[in-house]
Amino acid sequence: MAVFVRVAESGSLSRAARELKLSQPSVSRIVGTLEARLGTTLLLRTTRSISLTEAGALFLERSKHLLAEMEEAEQAARGVDSLHGVIRLAMPVLYGTRAVIPALAAFLARHPDLRVEIVMSDARQNLIMEGVDVAIRLGVGPLDDSSFGARRLALIERLVVAAPAYLAAHGSPANPGELAGHDCIVQHGVFGRESWRFTHNQTVTSIDVRAKLWINSAPGILAAAVAGMGIALATRVMAGEELRSGQLSQLLQAYRLDPAEVYAVFPAGPRPSAKVRAIVDHLSRALGS
Incomplete structure (x- = not known):
């Protein structure tokens, strides 16, 4: 069967x-x-x-x-402490590398009979055809897989970032309206919009940016920003290392972007298996903190 x-x-x-x-x-x-x-x-x-x-x-x-x-x-x-078998887990590349995979170490140590197969892609996979048990997905606004079960795990701050070299050559925007005169880097799919929405003093403003580059993966977005090719959107989790090292600078700090939402998505429906519930509970605690 x-x-x-x-x-x-x-x-x-x-x-x-x-x-x-x-x-x-x-x-x-x-x-x-x-x-x-x-x-x-x-x-x-x-x-x-x-x-x-x-x-x-x-x-x-x-x-x-x-x-x-x-x-x-x-x-x-068997009991709760004897989870076994395989969990097929899908996740985006950069967030998976920097947040999800490090969080799995403690979970796997606690459940030695479990094996996790990780599928990493920034493209929207067909989760049914890939045999995925649970997928970690990021987005702003409603999920598009409405027929799947889902659970929100975390909210992540989003930032406007650029390399010091780009800012030295082009200047730093003083307000969102000035982004229209800058080269911007836009990601297909998850945050793939040429209209960036900011909130300041309870006023919402949408700015149509000029896309210098369209890239279909978060690592590509980050690499292009670090290389000084334009201004990009990133989450604090994804760009944290580059911000700390000075490779990127945060811009427009007085203006807030809608946060990215992290979801666990269950292709099999809203009642996942015990092992899937266990890994999602663990990730909720780890990522939500």
Whole structure:
């Protein structure tokens, strides 16, 4: 049943085989045995794709619930202190490197039978196809994965930053309105807007900035800012080292940006497994502090 779920969600025998550490013929044989036992076809296979039959779609939803219930039952029998198995955790690159991964050390030391597989990307992955148990996501405003379960873990201060070399060459903006005359670095996706919103003395102002660079990853944004290529938005967590070392300076400190929100997202729905709840509880304490 677990093999069938991974094949159905990933849409690929070979991908499921790699993730389950089985051979592709073994995966095909297991699914075939399941279909023979049920007396119906669950998957339609072609040379290029796999799709669910109507019976397969029904069986997939029930299978996922049954597997979750089985894991809960096993965990209840073992006790809270004996979490085991694999958690597949997705996260953005820079925030994951600087905040999430360091926070996992204590959790893994406390649960030696757990293994965490980390998927790092600043692109929005298809969490179902990737077989992700929980994803850490950053954003400003409502999440776009409304069908998933989610829990907010932390709020992070956002800053306007630039390198001293850029400021020496172009000057420092005295107020948000002056950003329109500067080269700005904008990130696709998460904070990918050319309109930056500031609050000052309870007055909200949106400024349309001039994007000199569009970059699709936070490490790229940070590298471009440090290289003196323009003014960028960053969170204090992501740019903390560069601010402390003097590679970047914080600008417009009297003006506040909306904070970034950190969420744990559950592709399987609002009732994650015990091991996922445990890691999210830990990250909530670590990241929220």
